[in-house]
Amino acid sequence: MTDASITSSAPADAPAQPHQRRRQPGRKGPQQRPQGRPIHPLLEQLAELHPALFGARFRPLKLGTFQDLMERHPGVFQPAALKEALGQHARSSRYLECLARGDQRHDLDGQPVAPLAVDHHHHALVELFKRRQARSKEDLQPALRARVRELFVQSGLDRAGYAAAAKVNPEALAALLDEADHDQAAEIARREALLRAFELGGLSEAQFADQYGLAPDAVAPLLAQARDDRRVRAGR
Structure with a gap:
């Protein structure tokens, strides 16, 4: 480019x-x-x-x-x-x-x-x-796929239109977006599982963070996002 x-x-x-x-x-x-x-x-x-x-x-x-x-x-x-x-x-x-x-x-x-x-x-x-x-030793591909998916959604184009505008191979773009969709579904499922565990566990956010190996300040945003996910699924 x-x-x-x-x-x-x-x-x-x-x-x-x-x-x-x-x-x-x-x-x-x-x-x-x-x-x-x-x-x-x-x-x-x-x-x-x-x-x-x-x-x-x-x-x-x-x-x-x-x-x-x-x-x-x-x-x-x-x-x-x-x-x-x-x-x-x-x-x-x-x-x-x-x-x-x-x-x-x-x-x-x-x-x-x-x-x-x-x-x-x-x-x-x-x-x-x-x-x-x-x-970096961390695999950054999931983050890259998520960012490209954001660009794709923000563009308002379909896959063929975005591939043409971005000057990328349509098949490669389709594969990347499919992986990004899979990543997103897996992350939503993870958040839902953690929210259910929190609701059933009777623990404080600090105790929950300690039990599940989460950063204490990450629990509230994670639970809020999981509740937002539920509202989206419910069509609210």
Whole structure:
């Protein structure tokens, strides 16, 4: 998945290998990210010029942001360097996070100007989970399936329409959504079983948490959700 209109060259909303630079002997390298990747020097300048986009909280960039920056700041940026900086920015996990949230695209003044396309939202979410899975021993696939199912439901499209909009294989999407439905049914059944045990057990929430190995502050929300599940099943 790409967002080539941001930079007019490199795909900006898609993962890619970081750009490698050769260091000259005797020179120190640029400032390093925690992961050891160099931060493009223009990104700090962009954060100063447009903190609403590149500051503490990233926001999805309006398509065509590269050209907007060149026009807003004539003579300030070298085109190739700006494209490189925007590409690095848009491939970062922090930027993927704002896409995965489904935030609207914003212009240089920090104003929302357009909704995020389904394919950009979907693929950013998948890539973000892929990166998180590489750092986690926990299986994050159920959580990913649940999030994709949420996007599918929110889109208002049928499966074929969503597959086309998200630019994914229809069969793979159908299999994922079927698994997500199964996951959801299993979780609803688990909550119902715990609610019944709570109703029949005569225990306080603290005692119930201790008996079933639950976090004490998780019991009340879990029971409330189980009661909501019942109301939904009853058609209320």
